[in-house]
Amino acid sequence: QVQLVESGGGLVQPGGSLRLSCAASGRTFSGYAMAWFRQAPGKEHDFVSAISSRGSTTDYGDSVKGRFTISRDNNKNTGYLQMNSLKLEDTAVYYCAAAIQVYNWRPRVKDQYDYWGQGTQVTISS
Numbered sequence: 001q002v003q004l005v006e007s008g009g010g011l012v013q014p015g016g017s018l019r020l021s022c023a024a025s026g027r028t029f030s031g032y033a034m035a036w037f038r039q040a041p042g043k044e045h046d047f048v049s050a051i052s053s054r055g056s057t058t059d060y061g062d063s064v065k066g067r068f069t070i071s072r073d074n075n076k077n078t079g080y081l082q083m084n085s086l087k088l089e090d091t092a093v094y095y096c097a098a099a100i101q102v103y104n105w106r107p108r109v110k111d112q113y114d115y116w117g118q119g120t121q122v123t124i125s126s
Helices: none
Strands: 003-007 010-012 018-025 032-039 045-051 058-060 068-073 078-083 092-100 120-124
Touching (some): 003 092, 018 032, 018 120, 045 068, 045 092
Parallel strands (some): 010 120
Antiparallel strands (some): 003 018, 018 078, 032 045, 032 092, 045 058, 068 078, 092 120
């Protein structure tokens, strides 16, 4: 069992930055791939970014590529999502998720992730 707790959300103006954190507990975090998904009101969960258990592989959704950076610190059992050049359309609840790292990991597939945090609200508004 892995427990995930997100933090770092808030209200920022377009063009601003935020860094989200995902603190993990309960199991060895370094054995899990981690991802960020987001959900805007009335929409499905959208893939944002993912990182493999050791941090060697990352993936980004097309809408955030070049603006967001995913990272992790396994010594601190924490994952991060640095979000720069934020846009109005980035407004959503952001969720971190974790899955046991497997060789055929498909980072964008939501159903692969067994553990989810409660979400943190990110609002972009002028």
